[in-house]
Amino acid sequence: MTLLRAAKQDGYREIVGADNGTLHLLTFGILTLQPLTNYVGTTQGEEKVLTLLKGKVRVEVGGHVFEGERDGVFAGRATAFYLPAGASFAVSNVGEAELQMALCGTPCDEVFEPFVVKPDEVWARTVGKDNWQRDVHDIVVKNAEGRVHRIIVGETFNAPGMWSSFPPHKHDNYIREVEANMEEVYFYQLNPENGFGLQAQYTTDSSVDQAFRVQHGDTFLINKGYHPVCAAGGYQLYYLWMMAGAQDRVMIPNDDPAHAWVKK
Numbered sequence: 001m002t003l004l005r006a007a008k009q010d011g012y013r014e015i016v017g018a019d020n021g022t023l024h025l026l027t028f029g030i031l032t033l034q035p036l037t038n039y040v041g042t043t044q045g046e047e048k049v050l051t052l053l054k055g056k057v058r059v060e061v062g063g064h065v066f067e068g069e070r071d072g073v074f075a076g077r078a079t080a081f082y083l084p085a086g087a088s089f090a091v092s093n094v095g096e097a098e099l100q101m102a103l104c105g106t107p108c109d110e111v112f113e114p115f116v117v118k119p120d121e122v123w124a125r126t127v128g129k130d131n132w133q134r135d136v137h138d139i140v141v142k143n144a145e146g147r148v149h150r151i152i153v154g155e156t157f158n159a160p161g162m163w164s165s166f167p168p169h170k171h172d173n174y175i176r177e178v179e180a181n182m183e184e185v186y187f188y189q190l191n192p193e194n195g196f197g198l199q200a201q202y203t204t205d206s207s208v209d210q211a212f213r214v215q216h217g218d219t220f221l222i223n224k225g226y227h228p229v230c231a232a233g234g235y236q237l238y239y240l241w242m243m244a245g246a247q248d249r250v251m252i253p254n255d256d257p258a259h260a261w262v263k264k
Helices: none
Strands: 011-016 027-033 038-042 046-061 064-070 080-083 088-093 099-107 115-117 121-127 134-140 150-156 172-175 177-190 196-202 208-216 218-220 229-230 236-245
Touching: 011 038, 011 208, 011 218, 027 038, 027 088, 046 134, 046 150, 046 236, 080 134, 080 218, 088 099, 115 172, 150 229, 177 196, 177 208, 229 236
Parallel strands: none
Antiparallel strands: 011 027, 027 099, 038 088, 046 064, 046 080, 046 088, 046 099, 080 115, 121 134, 134 150, 150 236, 172 177, 177 218, 177 236, 196 208, 196 229
C-alpha cells in the first residue's frame, strides 16, 4: 500500500515501519505530545531526523540539549534535530499548546554527532514557474554532508492550484550523474486542514499508473516512478519529504522526457 491515511494518536505513532512491504531504507512516524508531557526513546540502528511541525520543544540527546519553536508548517521555517544511531533521546513539550514532531529514520552503521538545524539554516528557495512554481526548503541536505550517513529531509509548499515535483521526475535507477536511486516518503499538511491535493504516480511502461486524493496528515510511499503533486484550488498544500539511497547521498531527479519541455 503506497498511501497511508491520517490517524490522530497521542504519543508516538509509527506510520512506516521497517517491515512496511514497500520501502527498505526509510521509517517514519509522528510524535504528538500534550503540554508538560515527554517521550523517551532510542534510535537503535537508525539515524533519525526529528522535524518540528508545531509547538515548543526541548530535545535531549548525547549530552546535548536543543530547543525549537514553530507555530505550524505554514507559519515559518522548520527546526530539526539530528539523532545518531544507537542514541537514547528525550523529547519534551515545554509549551502551552500541542507539540507535533515528524521522525524520519534510515539504517546507519556509522555514529555521528547530534546537531540542530535552526530556521535560518534552512535553505529556502522558489522552484519552477507558471502553475508549477513552489517553495522548497532543504533542511538536512547539502548542509549536512559529512555529518550524516544517508538521510535527506526537506519541505515543499504548494500554493492553491499549483503543481510540484514537476516536471514529473523519478529517482529509482542509479545512473551516475543522470539519476539517483532513492526511496522517498511524503507527509502532507493542508491549509485549511479540510483541503486536499492530488498525488500521481506512474511509470513509462504504465505498470504503475495511479492517482490519490491526499488529505491533511496522510503519508505516501514512493519506491519507483514519476510522482507529481497538485494542490486543490483554495488550499495550500505542504509535504515533508525524506529520502535515502544505497549508492550515495546525491539528489539527482530524472525528468520525464515527455514533459521536460516545460522548462524551456
